[in-house]
Amino acid sequence: MCRVITISRQFGSGGRSIGKAVAEKLGWKFYDREIVEKTAAESGFSPKFIEESGEYAGATNSLLFNLSVAGAAMGNGRMSLYDEIYVTQKKIIEQLAEDGNCVIVGRCADYILRNRSDVLNVFIYSDTKSRAERITRLYGTTDKSAESRLAEKDKKRRVYYKNYTDRSWGDFNNYHISLNSGFIGIDKCADIIEELARM
């Protein structure tokens, strides 16, 4: 039986809203930003630094950067701060899954929980046009175009995911279902996921 749902999502696809709606329908807990708070409490880092840690893996491709920040362990045998945050988050996600009845957004949760048999892994995506409209409506405009904000954020997610899982973000093999929210609609996506969780 399904006790945990992970939602991976393109920026602006509405994956977070879908996850929240599913959690409400099922009467389950919803974890997105809450994981940052928990990680902050456990690690002592600030929530801001933790949120940003998910962005750094994609910030540069320099070898020096990869050696010092993005790799699994540093040369001196100590983990980088970013890896420490990842490991703390991983333990929190494992505990949330153990407690069950929850929806977890992002943070490689599909990979972290890959050996559990009670997890439904979902990927939410959409066409660029509808995502651009959504982020402009929700977050307003900036000096960058909506399209380049989408590309940048997706790249960061892709690189962060690749770095910690050695898998390709968005690859169908990682998920039980992938839904185009622009075509299907946010509400219908939530209905389908709820149905699968109740199976």
Added chain:
Amino acid sequence: MCRVITISRQFGSGGRSIGKAVAEKLGWKFYDREIVEKTAAESGFSPKFIEESGEYAGATNSLLFNLSVAGAAMGNGRMSLYDEIYVTQKKIIEQLAEDGNCVIVGRCADYILRNRSDVLNVFIYSDTKSRAERITRLYGTTDKSAESRLAEKDKKRRVYYKNYTDRSWGDFNNYHISLNSGFIGIDKCADIIEELARM
């Protein structure tokens, strides 16, 4: 409104059965093998040769082969036999979509119909274990292992698709929904697709 469903599928995922079930639920026509018969009638080639033409794009990577067979047009300005078959099949698929109320399996139909707004594109896949069990149950054993038969057939589909569409087979961007039939079940996959088609 949705008037056409295309099903792309991994070998052994049950995609064909799912498509057939959806067509029955909706009272729509179902086209898989039927497209081969139509192409044979229109082109004069034998059904066997047409079925095999979908396999050849992956048969070799030699430049000579690619020049003579798998490219878009031959050096002398004439199409290869394989391209002729593709073009005939493409026209048949376009006509079927125009007539509407049908489910079409394979044959790059998602790509061929990409400019229509009344098409629901579905990708069906599953884990290797359940696919191996399925093809052994349905088609028996051969001197090759089930796993290598899966890998070979999927490679042919991937190369054929890439050759005629310049897209990656299985890439979520090509589909509105991707379903793991081993996890979700054949019947439930059919239910979900039916629901989406009726939206």
